[in-house]
Amino acid sequence: MTFVIRAADRHDLSHLYEMAKLTGGGFTNLPPDRNALTAKLDRSAVAFGHDDTAVSDELFVLMLENNVTGEVRGTCQLFTHVGQKHPFYSYRLGTLTQHSRELSRTFRAEMLSLTTDLEGASEVGGLFLHPGERAGGLGLLLARSRYLFIRAHRPRFADRTLAELRGVIDEAGGSPFWDGLAGRFFGMGFQQADEFNAVHGHQFIADLMPKHPIYTAMLSDHARASIGLPHPSGRAAMRMLENEGFAFENYIDIFDGGPTMTVKTDQIRTLRDAQDATVVAVREGGSAEALVATGRLAAFRCAYARIGTTEEGVTLDPAAAAALRLREGDRVSWIGRI
Template sequence: MTFVIRAANADDLAHLYEMAKLTGGGFTNLPPDRNALTAKLERSALAFGHDDTSLTDELFVLMLENVRTGEVRGTCQLFTHVGQKHPFYSYRIGTLTQHSRELSRTFRAEMLSLTTDLEGASEVGGLFLHPGERAGGLGLLLARSRYLFIREHRPRFADRTLAELRGVIDEAGGSPFWDGLAGRFFGMGFQQADEFNAVNGHQFIADLMPKHPIYTAMLSEGARAAIGMPHPSGRAAMRMLENEGFAFENYIDIFDGGPTMTVRTDQIRTIREAQEAQVVAISEDGAAEALVATARLASFRCAYARIGTADGGVTLDREGAAALGVGPGDRVSWIGRI
């Protein structure tokens, strides 16, 4: 396999910026702003630079690189403990049931309540794959590499993990959900608010967002239809999350109404089922393709490789071993490809 996941470094700013310009908006964790991306890389470097085992507010940025050409074609991020410096807001979908004896009727109203229920969780996000590479399982490699990284550094991550999926965005780059709800209070369009949030954080939401529940019946038809719906390009990502054990539990993004998926960290399939073993030989015999990771922190690498069982450990194919930078005597974590 010619692609490998590695830790981001300062030289990746240009790659991140070029990818950010391709997202099409609504991608808060990858804003097309050089200063914001530089801050992310600096924060990530600090996280990769120490081997502390405590749970603090950190960010790890990973990159997908073609080892033959050196081209960077994707990225993903891990937030260890959200909501520590600024509130982590979501809308929770709920129902209020009321009964009228005089009318002999029961009324059920769907409501959106502003909440910080998910504060303190870890988050996997910022996953972007270059449009020219959306084949061959590279999206799956990006997504699952994060879980092998969490498994390797489990004490630095919370007991609950979330993933926010981008919501419905129209052809003009607007959000029906934003236009039908928050936009009425903020006096700005979705793109402007999303860019402001990506660069400056959520505090303006705390300052201006109404704190009382919102009856969805009062929203426009377009806004209601967008509640909990992923962007068409995010449906595959939603299926991947569901395969890992994530579920939609009625939390949505406050900007575009996209679904927030959650799971108990130790129940993530890749974390739960991955195995560890020592590489005993480089061999092609009896090998099956798997997701393989090695090393720690800034030397972390993850790639598809052909792995086989052997007395006292596993074998790796030559190309996979080269991509990972390992040989006999090194330890790897691995899980079969799904």
């Protein structure tokens, strides 16, 4: 395997910008705006630059690089503590049950309530893989590398982790949820709001959105049907999250209505089941394929490897050892490839 996950640096701006232009809109954590992306890289550089164990509002950006050609083909992000600078709003889908004795009928109404329940959680997001690389398990490598990164820096992350999935966007680039709810209050279409969001964030939505519950019956059928559904391109990501232990607990994004998945951080499968070991040899012949991670902060690297296990530790194939910059005696974390 020639691909490796590494820390982003300021030279990755052009790579992020080119990938952002391929997202098709509505991808909040990867906007096609150079200033917004530069701010992300600057914020990430600060996070990688210190080893404070306190939980604070930080962002780490990771990149997927072809170790042979140097091409960058994917990215993902980790937020340590959301909602510290601005409230982290979500809609919670709930039910109000009422009974009428006179009519002998029970009425159940679905409602969307604005909430900050998820404030303080960590977030994994911003995962994008170049369309030309969507084979061979690279999406899984990107996704699971985030959990091995959390494991290596556990004190800096919260006890709960969330992942927001992009909601349904139609062929014209519009959002049924936005058009049916928020668009009525803001007087702008989804694409215009998406562009504003790329530069300023979606705090403007929270500031102006009505704070009282919204009855879903008042929305159009199209808008109501999109609540909690991921964008078609995000279905595989949703399955990967579910395999890690994430679940949909009726929280949705206030921007496009996409599902928000949550899990207790220490119950994330990759984080929980990974093992630590010493590299005892670099040689061919490993019988198992695994994700292997090493290093801390800016020195963090993760890749697929062929490994063999012994009582003393693990062996790695030479290509993976080179990609991960490992030698005999180095320490790694590893977990079998699913």
